[in-house]
Each structure stands twice: as structure tokens, then as C-alpha cells.
Amino acid sequence: MNSPGGNATGVNLFTGELGPKRLSLLSDLLPTASHLAILFNPNVPLGVINADQAETAARNLGKQVKKYTASSNEEIDAAFAAIAQDRVNALLVAAEPTFNARRDRIVALAARYSLPTMYEQREFAVAGGLISYGTSLVETYRLQGLYAGKILKGANVSDLPVIQLSKFELVINLRTAKALGLTIPSGLLSIVDDVIE
Numbered sequence: 753m754n755s756p757g758g759n760a761t762g763v764n765l766f767t768g769e770l771g772p773k774r775l776s777l778l779s780d781l782l783p784t785a786s787h788l789a790i791l792f793n794p795n796v797p798l799g800v801i802n803a804d805q806a807e808t809a810a811r812n813l814g815k816q817v818k819k820y821t822a823s824s825n826e827e828i829d830a831a832f833a834a835i836a837q838d839r840v841n842a843l844l845v846a847a848e849p850t851f852n853a854r855r856d857r858i859v860a861l862a863a864r865y866s867l868p869t870m871y872e873q874r875e876f877a878v879a880g881g882l883i884s885y886g887t888s889l890v891e892t893y894r895l896q897g898l899y900a901g902k903i904l905k906g907a908n909v910s911d912l913p914v915i916q917l918s919k920f921e922l923v924i925n926l927r928t929a930k931a932l933g934l935t936i937p938s939g940l941l942s943i944v945d946d947v948i949e
Contacts, residue, residue: 759910810844870885873886924947
């Protein structure tokens with residue numbers, strides 16, 4: 753990462769690597785939830801790996817886990833219907849551009865089925881999702897812009913290390929928690945970065 757070489761550099765979003773931490777936070781929020789679901793896109797190889805890592809992390813927490821796949825609006829709708837039918841207690845939506853582009857649809861489905869759901873980015877919580885944990889897109893775009901500026905001024909791409917973001921945001925939407933009848937544990941509230949009321 754410090755010397756990527758060639759013509760590739762950028763910003764590491766840590767999207768998949770945070771899956772186990774997201775599950776741990778979801779477990780802290782819902783300690784009695786024993787049946788968890790993971791929604792991921794099977795057409796993205798890294799997404800499959802990340803879903804497998806999250807599944808292992810959930811099992812290590814003593815949770816039963818079922819994975820659901822989706823890559824289109826119709827498949828997302830069908831996955832949520834199956835999750836509801838299977839009486840899952842909570843859902844982790846995998847870090848995936850396909851899901852980011854369908855944020856409002858996914859948040860609306862989670863609300864329709866009264867399903868506590870963990871997301872990767874604060875934008876999901878702002879849109880009405882329950883809880884998110886991940887890197888800041890605003891900070892990512894800012895850093896990418898700085899790199900673009902350096903490159904346009906003549907910097908050699910192979911000399912620019914891949915930036916490893918070190919700040920992650922935990923965001924909880926209290927309106928959504930109230931709608932779901934959830935009380936946020938004080939320990940979780942003490943570490944939250946932003947609360948949406």
C-alpha cells in the first residue's frame with residue numbers, strides 16, 4: 753500500500769474489512785437477536801468474500817446466519833420478502849456499490865418489514881436506516897480530489913501511496929430505532945459519532 757507501483761493508487765475504503773465490526777455493533781445493539789441475515793451481491797467476487805467473512809464473524813458471536821443474494825431491484829425485493837418470511841432478527845447489508853445506488857429502496861424495505869438493519873455508510877442512516885458504520889464518503893472524495901490535483905500537477909502515480917483511512921463513523925438514527933421499538937444501549941450511545949433525531 754505504501755508503494756503500489758505501476759499506475760494505480762487511491763483511497764482504501766475498508767468496506768469489506770469492516771463487516772465483522774459491523775456485526776459486532778449490530779450484536780451490541782440487539783444482544784438477544786439470534787438469527788441474522790447478510791444481504792450481498794453474488795456477482796461481485798470481493799462481495800462474496802466479504803459476506804463469507806461476515807458470516808464467520810456472526811457464527812463466532814454465536815449467531816445463526818443466513819445469506820441472501822441480490823443484484824437488481826427485483827432480487828432485492830425478493831430477498832427482503834424471504835428474510836421476512838424466515839423471521840430473521842436483524843440484517844447486515846454488505847458494502848456494495850449496487851446497494852449504495854439503491855439506498856432509498858433498501859431503507860424503505862427494511863422499514864416496511866420492521867427489520868433492524870446495519871449499513872456501511874452514514875448516508876443510509878440519514879436516509880432512514882437504523883445504524884451504519886464505515887468510512888466517510890465525504891472524506892474519501894476529498895482525498896481523491898487531492899490526489900487528482902497532485903497528479904494533474906505532475907506527480908508520478910507510482911510514488912503516491914494508497915491512503916489508508918483511519919477514521920470510521922458510527923451513526924444511529926434514533927427516529928428509526930423508536931419506530932422499531934428499540935432502546936439503544938448506553939454503551940453503544942457512548943461511542944456513537946453522530947445521532948440522527
